[in-house]
Amino acid sequence: MEDPSVLLHVSGEVEQPLALTFGDLSEIDAAQQIGDVSQMDSQREGGAVTLAGILAMAKVRETASYITLHASTDDFHASIPLDAVREHAILIYRMAEAELPKEMGGPVRFYIRDFADCHTQEIDECANVKHVDHIEITLEKGHDNRPTDEEEHADLHRKQGE
Ligand SMILES: Nc1nc2c(c(=O)[nH]1)N[C@H]1C(S)=C(S)[C@@H](COP(=O)(O)O)O[C@H]1N2
Ligand SMILES: [Mo]
Numbered sequence: 154m155e156d157p158s159v160l161l162h163v164s165g166e167v168e169q170p171l172a173l174t175f176g177d178l179s180e181i182d183a184a185q186q187i188g189d190v191s192q193m194d195s196q197r198e199g200g201a202v203t204l205a206g207i208l209a210m211a212k213v214r215e216t217a218s219y220i221t222l223h224a225s226t227d228d229f230h231a232s233i234p235l236d237a238v239r240e241h242a243i244l245i246y247r248m249a250e251a252e253l254p255k256e257m258g259g260p261v262r263f264y265i266r267d268f269a270d271c272h273t274q275e276i277d278e279c280a281n282v283k284h285v286d287h288i289e290i291t292l293e294k295g296h297d298n299r300p301t302d303e304e305e306h307a308d309l310h311r312k313q314g315e
Contacts (some may be wrong), residue, residue: 160246165290168212174221177248181206184203190245194266197245199253201264210250213290221295222263222282231280236291238265238276242313244285258283271306272299279306 168250190197221232232242245262253259263285267279279299300306
């Protein structure tokens, strides 16, 4: 049986697939930790680790070109060009000493600050996937079910509000 304390899997075009618990995320090198996300974006709270730090641990292959963020809890997936986010994206995973609450997108939330408006470009606000449990690195674009028009987008937000 899979260890229930594992929050995040990293697989695909990597030399070292990962299965990370809250403890593992907390123990990542201090240079890759962002203690207070609100310092970089006043809309957001919590503590994070850089995507670059995770990719270095997983020894991502040079051939990798897409990153797919899977949230199995609510079946939401986004697949975006890796180069566009590898240096800027973070994974928010904590509130003080505890896991990031579900209401805030926890236990792990992918976050990019400089996103485009929803469904306008590959890197849009919708790509800020909440409840990410699997990061898959691939050669080509992977599964992506973000809304493609305003109506689908409105439906999704309505569902999330329920
Ligand atoms: N797992 C999951 N992540 C998701 C979504 C979702 O429905 N499920 N919606 C996306 C959309 S469309 C937007 S605009 C942002 C909204 O983030 P917020 O609720 O923190 O403002 O989350 C994105 N991440
Ligand atoms: Mo969105």
